[in-house]
Every structure is written in C-alpha cells, then in structure tokens.
Amino acid sequence: MTDHASLPYRLNVGAVLFSPDGRVFVGKRIGVPDAWQLPQGGIDAGEDPREAVLRELEEEVGTGKAEIMGEHPGWLRYDLPPALLGVAWGGKYRGQKQKWYALRFTGRDEDIRLDAHAHPEFEDWKWVNLADLPALAVAFKREIYATLARDFAVYAK
Known part of the structure; x- marks a missing residue:
C-alpha cells in the first residue's frame, strides 16, 4: 500500500488567458460533466516553465496567439481527492x-x-469573468482558482 503523503507533486504550468475585454478562457473537459478549467499541463524534463505554458496553450487551445503578461510569484499546489489517488x-x-x-x-x-x-x-470553451473562476472549478482546484482570481485581477482591467 502506497503512502500517498510521501508521493511527489507533478510539476505543471497553468495559463490564465485573457481576452481583449478582460475575460478569461475556460475549457470544458471531455467526458467530465460540468468540469470547466483553465489550460494547464506538465513541464517536460529540462523545459523552462515559460516555454511550457506556451506549448501547453497551443496543445490544449490550439493557438499560439498569446503573450505572457505576468506570472504568479510562487508555485501553487493541490492534492488529488482520494478517489483519484493511485489513478491519475x-x-x-x-x-x-x-x-x-x-x-x-x-x-x-x-x-x-x-x-x-x-x-x-x-469539448467546449467560453470566456468568463475572472471572479467567476472559483465557482466553475472542481472542488480540489477551487482554492487555486480563488488565488488566481484575486492575484491576477490587475490583468482583467
């Protein structure tokens, strides 16, 4: 039996993509009802996180038409819920x-x-108000989305 607390965290990048009018892109996960999320993905070995976020955006959203405006100063973490431990x-x-x-x-x-x-x-996407992100997130990502909504509010103006 694996001690889940001893497992490492997977290194990942996330993109809060702002439209010209200050709303943000969210995508609806394929096969997961009502699961809207921001683009995110793993960092490849030796890859710079800034390069990774642009690569992930192109892979998940299908466009490279974006510029980095800023970054969160720290790394944010979440733990998987028990039902996904050992599966994801x-x-x-x-x-x-x-x-x-x-x-x-x-x-x-x-x-x-x-x-x-x-x-x-x-399978679908839409532009939403930054403040609405936490309510759209799955429970185990809600705290991170609330942090992003607060800390990236300057970019929504």
Whole structure:
C-alpha cells in the first residue's frame, strides 16, 4: 500500500488567458460533466516553465496567439481527492505543483481550435469573468482558482 503523503507533486504550468475585454478562457473537459478549467499541463524534463505554458496553450487551445503578461510569484499546489489517488498519472503523484501565468490573447475567437491536436482535452470553451473562476472549478482546484482570481485581477482591467 502506497503512502500517498510521501508521493511527489507533478510539476505543471497553468495559463490564465485573457481576452481583449478582460475575460478569461475556460475549457470544458471531455467526458467530465460540468468540469470547466483553465489550460494547464506538465513541464517536460529540462523545459523552462515559460516555454511550457506556451506549448501547453497551443496543445490544449490550439493557438499560439498569446503573450505572457505576468506570472504568479510562487508555485501553487493541490492534492488529488482520494478517489483519484493511485489513478491519475499512473499513481505516481499526490497532486500538482503549478506555476501560473497571465497571458494576453492576441488572436480572434476563430483562432481557438480545440481539435488542433490528436488528443483534445476540451469539448467546449467560453470566456468568463475572472471572479467567476472559483465557482466553475472542481472542488480540489477551487482554492487555486480563488488565488488566481484575486492575484491576477490587475490583468482583467
């Protein structure tokens, strides 16, 4: 039996993609009812987090039309709920340690292509108010989304 508290966190980046009018992109996870989330993904070995966030944005949202405006000063963590421990990421991690970035979307809505890659993660997307993020998040990510809504509010103006 694995002691989950001894498992490491998976290194990850996250993107808060701001539209020109200050709203943020959220994607609806494929096959998970009512699961809206921000784009995020793992950092490859030796990869710089700033490069990783742009790569993940292109993979998950299908566009590279974005500029980094800022980043959260620290790493944010979440633990997986008990039902996902031992299941997600092959049971190798207890949760994720994330570096979050605020990005400005420089394209048009038509530039967002959820089907741009062979293994899409989102089935739908929308722009939402930054303050609405915590209410849209799954419970175990809600605290991080509340932190981002507070700390990235300057970019929504």
